[in-house]
Amino acid sequence: MDYFHYKEGKLFCEEVPVEAIVKAAGSPCYIYSANTLREHYRKFYKAFSALDPLICFSIKTCNNLHIIQELVAEGSGIDTVSGGEIFLARKAGADARNIVFAGIGKTDEEILFALDQEIGIFNIESAEEFENLARLAKMRNKKVDAALRVTPDVVDEKTHAKTKTGYKGSKFGVDIDKAIQFFNTYGKDTHVSLCGIHIHIGSPIYSPAPYEIAIKKILSLIEELKQQGHAVRIFDIGGGYSADYEKGKSASYEDFAAVIVPLLKPYVEKGMKIILEPGRTISGNSGILVSKVLYRKEGGHKKFIIIDTGMHHLIRPALYDANHFMWPVVSDGISNEGRVVDEKGEGLQAYDVVGPICESSDYLAKDRYLPEMKKDDLLAIFTAGAYGMVMSSNYNATCKPAEIMVDKQQVFVIRERETYEDLIRSDKKSTLTV
């Protein structure tokens, strides 16, 4: 699962005590395990290796340059959704041909940047976007590959309403029943070769079943397209593969592959290229957010633990009611190695774990059973490597935390903690000539 584990009541990241890291780096901080990242990538690739896929790590989950570099070194391609992400992927050394560019609102500047970088494939989400890409590719005299993002009308009921994407009426992609018409209209463009299909059915997806339904729907679409003279040679099945927010919560890579590989293998044997865009399943369990207890208090029937991090550093509980397992970094006597969120063991009490931000939605857990904690104790919030730091903000003029990476016994600062000066760095007044 990952290399965060307790030894004699103390949390370690790989071979280093987390307490020692925080003593040196300060609190709060994100701590990543390099070997968890690498191992997740390798295991994911291995599970799907029969498809010889292009794995494009979704850097919207975690875009620290040094993390991207680790995955690029493993051979990963990159799933991007903005010019900025393409820039980061290239800075991290990703081969442009292994970059996919999705997103419903690509600007002309972003498209031109992607064309100039000669990225591998554009995932197209509307007719107007296709026409715009064709116009810009012609202007730059480039030939590019594109995949049509199709909405297969499949959802996983367990996925939060705010992160479901595969349903009809979602803002993403083109309805599956409009796909043939799309290929008939745009399939012969001279600058944009419409040669692929892309899906992303939502995140997280906890079991293989929704993939099975969606892929079967797309394979019959591909057969119909073939009959109409359109050869689909790339099938990008997107991301969504869950992470273990609690131990064993998500299906394993082998479980996903056992369903997906047999469906796609016959097509791969006939020359189809498969792309997968895993995000959180690679990075989620690779990172924790560590925070310090500031105060305790009681209000009404509630007990509160007030910590020095919150929605400004990890917004998932506030935005999606997400459950992140958390436990004291030094936990004498009481262990919860199973990472079970609602464990009500002896010595545990229910607390609301809240941050310093002036919002009632600034909490990281509600009614969470935890051992007693006191001022300056450290609390680790697990599975924070995906959609953690990337969604952080400076709300309430707070500084973003440091990011630390551990590789066995070595510890690196990979992003410095922000300072007050960083808060005003871009606040420059100048005359705008209009």
Ligand code: LLP
């Ligand atoms: N590919 C596409 C086209 C996507 O839109 C996404 C995520 C991924 C891949 C990666 O999905 P993953 O494997 O990480 O589940 N902020 C939300 C999740 C938003 C997902 C956006 N798209 C959260 O914290 O749960």
